[in-house]
Structures are given as structure tokens and as C-alpha cells.
Amino acid sequence: MADHGLKFEIESKTVAEFRSLDKSGELILQPEYQRQAVWPERAKVSLMETILLGYPIPEIYLSYETSPDGEQIASVVDGQQRLTSLLDFLKNKFPLDGLEDETLSGKFEGKFFKDLPDDVRQEFFQYRFPIRRLSNLADEFVRAVFARVNRVNMVLTEQELRNALLPGPFNDFLKDCAAHQISTVSGVFSGERRKRGGDLEFYAEIFGTCIFGLSNKKTELNERYDKISADFEEYQDRSVEFLELLTLLSETIKWVGRTRWSNIVDMFTLLHASWKLREELGNATPSQKAEIRELLDLFQRAVSARKRNGENGESVDLLASLANALDMTADEVEGIVEEYTSGIRNSSDLGSRRVRSQQLTLVLSKKLKS
Structure with a gap:
């Protein structure tokens, strides 16, 4: 097995923590090699429904860079669509239209995040995403991880993989x-x-x-x-x-x-x-x-x-x-x-x-x- 000194630490982050990272500018949702957000609204709503139900979601890959002054930035290597959808929902950019779960549909169909009851929003903020943390990796290795993960998952086009692997x-x-x-x-x-x-x-x-x-x-x-x-x-x-x-x-x-x-x-x-x-x-x-x-x-x-x-x-x-x-x-x-x-x-x-x-x-x- 190749050893590049890569560090893949497993941790978790709450919805509230992701919102704080986004607000402070410490979260880079779309690094240069990432594709644009392309999820249709039904996919975004399905993700929000999964969170409301408390069901698990596949892990997010984050690449952390720490400066000599202690400033830290987290770039999304895999999970951009999920996090973009999440943050858009928190900003009331789309409602919960087309919920599949009957109980949730009866309570929250057509509602924006701001319309949800206080206890539901509080619980939503506490939902934890599994995180695969990549620490201080060279850009070439981050790109390689991005391409490899997405190739395995078959979610990128050939050109999106080229963009990731062949910058310049x-x-x-x-x-x-x-x-x-x-x-x-x-x-x-x-x-x-x-x-x-x-x-x-x-x-x-x-x-x-x-x-x-x-x-x-x-x-x-x-x-x-x-x-x-x-x-x-x-x-x-x-x-x-x-x-x-x-x-x-x-x-x-x-x-x-x-x-x-x-x-x-x-x-x-x-x-x-x-x-x-x-x-x-x-x-x-x-x-x-x-x-x-x-x-x-x-x-x-x-x-x-x-x-x-x-x-x-x-x-x-x-x-x-x-x-x-x-x-x-x-x-x-x-x-x-x-x-x-x-x-x-x-x-x-x-x-x-x-x-x-x-x-x-x-x-x-x-x-x-x-």
C-alpha cells in the first residue's frame, strides 16, 4: 500500500457547526476542482427529510489547512452537494415540498426551515454528520482523493475528473x-x-x-x-x-x-x-x-x-x-x-x-x- 503520510481522521460535526463554519468563512464549499451544485430540489428535500428522521448519511470528506498563525480552513473534498443543500435549507432557499414520510409530510409539507417548530429546529441543528478529516495534505493528494472517491461512487463525469486531476x-x-x-x-x-x-x-x-x-x-x-x-x-x-x-x-x-x-x-x-x-x-x-x-x-x-x-x-x-x-x-x-x-x-x-x-x-x- 502506498504511504504518502496521509492522515484520515474520523470525527463528526453537527449541522450547527457547519453553519458556524460557513458564516465565519472557514468552509470552502466549492474548491477549484469541485463541480457546481447540480442537485435537483427533490434530492435536496430528500436529504432534509433524512436528517429530520435521524437516519444516517454517508460521510463527508473535509480537507483542513492550518496556517502558521493558527488560521484554519476546511475545504469540501466530497459532500459538496449535501452541504450546499443543507446550508441553502438553513437560509430558507427552498421549502420541504414532496416529503415521502407520511408523518413528516403531515406536519411540515411546504414549510421552510424558519417555519419549523423551535424544538424541531433545535434537534435539526444537533444532527451529526460523519466526517473523514484530511489534515494538511498537498494539493495533488487532495485532488487524487477527490477523484478516487467520486470515481468509485460513479458520480462525476469524465471532464469533472479531468478538472480535478489535471489543473494548470x-x-x-x-x-x-x-x-x-x-x-x-x-x-x-x-x-x-x-x-x-x-x-x-x-x-x-x-x-x-x-x-x-x-x-x-x-x-x-x-x-x-x-x-x-x-x-x-x-x-x-x-x-x-x-x-x-x-x-x-x-x-x-x-x-x-x-x-x-x-x-x-x-x-x-x-x-x-x-x-x-x-x-x-x-x-x-x-x-x-x-x-x-x-x-x-x-x-x-x-x-x-x-x-x-x-x-x-x-x-x-x-x-x-x-x-x-x-x-x-x-x-x-x-x-x-x-x-x-x-x-x-x-x-x-x-x-x-x-x-x-x-x-x-x-x-x-x-x-x-x-
Whole structure:
């Protein structure tokens, strides 16, 4: 068994003690490696019901750091969802809606914490959580414990584990991408996807694709992520270019409502195809950029029309406009749109990705060289 001098002391803390730690600023609920609070309200209410019934709850992992001046901070390694829910309930942020126990439901259904009788609140404050205390551990070991506990419990996504185990400049770059205006204006990431690190994983995958080429997502993402994270300095210049490309596209694409580019699959293809032509796109004149803006809008509308079999001649009109913009025949453009649309099926398959990227690259390069 590996010996890192780790100290795992077993103790307990009352609800009142956690509230005091939170009020004094001595409790860090969400260390940098932790995910955001994602529990639905029914799960929060279920936890409060468990406490009211006096039933046991799985142990909380806390990492304590003590300064030379005796100042102490406790960071939540495992149990963030439970403690966040607990403290939110104490702050009257949600009521007890949907209680399962008939006796409790009859007494407390719909009530906030402040509405509970004095004796019930007093007993609630005295409830004890089992604690696994980690004392003065190096950050790398705390992260390893966090990842290990959550991997065993199967409660973290792959990206949440990467965030915990691989902090550093690559992770910071991915956060810059996720915070970029294109992520907002495109509407490509749902709130739930963001909470679970799906936006970071998307940018990690597309950046890796831009550097190393197309692949099947599941087979090479982790390997590429590890490689870039371990030697990010080697990819620093290209990370700057990538952020510049995001800015260029955010200012070029016609973001009106949801478009094809609001879908993960199509955004992935747009970024990959644009990366290959980033120098030409960057050097395009204002009039060329305006033409590309209209071209990409026509293209995504034609693909959407093709996918729904184009009502009332919609596809025909769009294909004609696209053919005119590209100085190609209607049959040639129809072939491009049909190929791209076929590549949307089995979207993460390497062959499908290749087809989509080839067709969109063809469209963009045709306009840039005209």
C-alpha cells in the first residue's frame, strides 16, 4: 500500500457547526476542482427529510489547512452537494415540498426551515454528520482523493475528473474558451452541460482535433487531453490562434435565434473547417467576410431544410441561392448539402466527422478563393 503520510481522521460535526463554519468563512464549499451544485430540489428535500428522521448519511470528506498563525480552513473534498443543500435549507432557499414520510409530510409539507417548530429546529441543528478529516495534505493528494472517491461512487463525469486531476494552463485555456462570447451567442451549451463540464470537454476535443486531426471521440480524447495538459507550452501559440478564431467566428456568423451552429455537431464542424482556413479567414476583406456571413447562413438553412425534407420548395430556393453564391450548379451544391447532412447521422463517428468537415471546408474555400 502506498504511504504518502496521509492522515484520515474520523470525527463528526453537527449541522450547527457547519453553519458556524460557513458564516465565519472557514468552509470552502466549492474548491477549484469541485463541480457546481447540480442537485435537483427533490434530492435536496430528500436529504432534509433524512436528517429530520435521524437516519444516517454517508460521510463527508473535509480537507483542513492550518496556517502558521493558527488560521484554519476546511475545504469540501466530497459532500459538496449535501452541504450546499443543507446550508441553502438553513437560509430558507427552498421549502420541504414532496416529503415521502407520511408523518413528516403531515406536519411540515411546504414549510421552510424558519417555519419549523423551535424544538424541531433545535434537534435539526444537533444532527451529526460523519466526517473523514484530511489534515494538511498537498494539493495533488487532495485532488487524487477527490477523484478516487467520486470515481468509485460513479458520480462525476469524465471532464469533472479531468478538472480535478489535471489543473494548470490547459484547463485555464479551456475555461477561457467556455467563457468566450461565442459560447453565449451560439447557445450551444445548455445549463446542465455547463454544470457538468461539457463545455470544457467540447473545447478540449475540438482543440485536440485542430492540433492532431479528426478522430473518434471516445478512443482518443483522454490520450490527447493528457498530452496537451502535460506540455501545454508547446501548444500555447495555437491556443492563442484558437481564441482569435472564436472571436472571428463570433463576429462573422449570423446569430439569429437557433441555427445549425447552435448544435454541438455543427459547431464542432464549423470550428474544425474554419481552423484549416484560419489564415485565409483572418486575411479576408470586410466585403469577403460579409459574403462568408451570408454564405454560412444560407448553408446552415439549406442543411436544416434538407433534414426536414424542405416544405413548399424551400430546399430548392435555398439551394439555388447557395449555388449562385458559390458560382456552382444547383446539382453540385445539392450534392454538398446532401453529403453534409448524411454526416450528421452517427455524428461522433470518424467517417461522419470527416464527411461534414470536407463538405464545409469545400464551401468555405470556394468562397475564399473566388
